Amino acid sequence: MTEQNDDRRECALCRSRELRRVLEGTDRRFGAPGVFQVVRCDDCGLMFQDPMPAREEVEGFCEVPRAGGKSSRLFDAHAGIVNASRARFLCAHAPAGRVLDVGCGNGDFLAQAKKRGWDVTGVELSALACEEAAARLGGNVYRGDLAELELPAGSFDAATLWHVLEHITTPHELLEELNRVLKPGGALIVEVPDCGNPVFRAFRQHYFHLDLPRHVFFYDRATLRAMIEGHGFAVDSEDAPSWYYPEGIAKSMGYLLEGEGNGKTRWRKALSLMACPFFLLVTCGYLAATRLGAHAEVARIVAIKPSENHGIR
Numbered sequence: 001m002t003e004q005n006d007d008r009r010e011c012a013l014c015r016s017r018e019l020r021r022v023l024e025g026t027d028r029r030f031g032a033p034g035v036f037q038v039v040r041c042d043d044c045g046l047m048f049q050d051p052m053p054a055r056e057e058v059e060g061f062c063e064v065p066r067a068g069g070k071s072s073r074l075f076d077a078h079a080g081i082v083n084a085s086r087a088r089f090l091c092a093h094a095p096a097g098r099v100l101d102v103g104c105g106n107g108d109f110l111a112q113a114k115k116r117g118w119d120v121t122g123v124e125l126s127a128l129a130c131e132e133a134a135a136r137l138g139g140n141v142y143r144g145d146l147a148e149l150e151l152p153a154g155s156f157d158a159a160t161l162w163h164v165l166e167h168i169t170t171p172h173e174l175l176e177e178l179n180r181v182l183k184p185g186g187a188l189i190v191e192v193p194d195c196g197n198p199v200f201r202a203f204r205q206h207y208f209h210l211d212l213p214r215h216v217f218f219y220d221r222a223t224l225r226a227m228i229e230g231h232g233f234a235v236d237s238e239d240a241p242s243w244y245y246p247e248g249i250a251k252s253m254g255y256l257l258e259g260e261g262n263g264k265t266r267w268r269k270a271l272s273l274m275a276c277p278f279f280l281l282v283t284c285g286y287l288a289a290t291r292l293g294a295h296a297e298v299a300r301i302v303a304i305k306p307s308e309n310h311g312i313r
């Protein structure tokens with residue numbers, strides 16, 4: 001599909017009006033009703049939902065999985081390994097001080113950072129997750145939108161966004177606020193799914209990490225970098241930690257086999273389940289390859305707020 005889209009809309013990154021519809025998809029994970037359109041900017045490559053849902057709608061789409069009951073032991077163990085790795089990454093990129101985690105969820109990452117000597121603060125929209133995080137961390141967890149909390153300027157040594165930016169309908173406001181609350185020289189760590197990767201291009205609307213309609217912006221390494229640099233940050237390093245999201249190919253294959261939306265049939269589901277071991281093997285091969293190559297399913301950037309702050313959009 002390369003249909004020219006409504007030319008009154010503009011790209012959130014470069015303000016171009018050269019937008020092209022690239023795919024449409026449904027909520028494959030939790031079945032929210034509707035078909036969601038994704039456009040790509042011809043000039044900078046940024047992709048986003050169009051029309052852009054309201055923040056409250058996105059929150060509603062995210063509440064479904066949160067309210068879906070307790071997570072499995074395997075999921076918790078995996079999350080524990082991932083969050084310990086993130087805390088080690090934080091320690092490797094900033095001397096311990098005060099860290100702000102936006103979209104802190106149940107506080108697992110912050111608990112790991114606290115263990116390593118950080119003074120931790122979390123911000124989270126979900127009431128349920130907020131309660132859990134506050135209990136785990138003993139306070140310092142705020143419920144709400146970062147910009148509305150009016151935290152003191154220049155009060156954090158580091159800020160982290162782990163798979164949060166892609167859910168945010170107003171990324172400029174968030175990045176501007178993060179720049180304000182960070183100390184000069186403070187580190188911003190952002191990680192998102194990398195939609196420039198070959199698996200996304202192969203599966204498109206069936207791609208597991210597309211996660212419509214909860215994801216509203218679809219970054220690749222270049223557009224993520226441009227978005228962050230546009231708010232006065234200097235990018236210090238970029239990498240692609242592919243090993244801790246190993247399910248991309250296997251689950252995308254499952255979606256492809258299941259077919260779209262209501263077209264799921266029992267035999268298709270059974271087929272996709274039976275095919276899982278094979279796809280896991282393919283996935284392992286892919287992950288091994290991405291360890292050697294430049295592309296993975298995740299993009300991670302460390303950016304520094306310069307001591308002389310200028311160049312804010």
Ligand SMILES: [Zn+2]
Pocket residue numbers: 011012013014015016041042043044045046
């Ligand atoms: Zn653009």
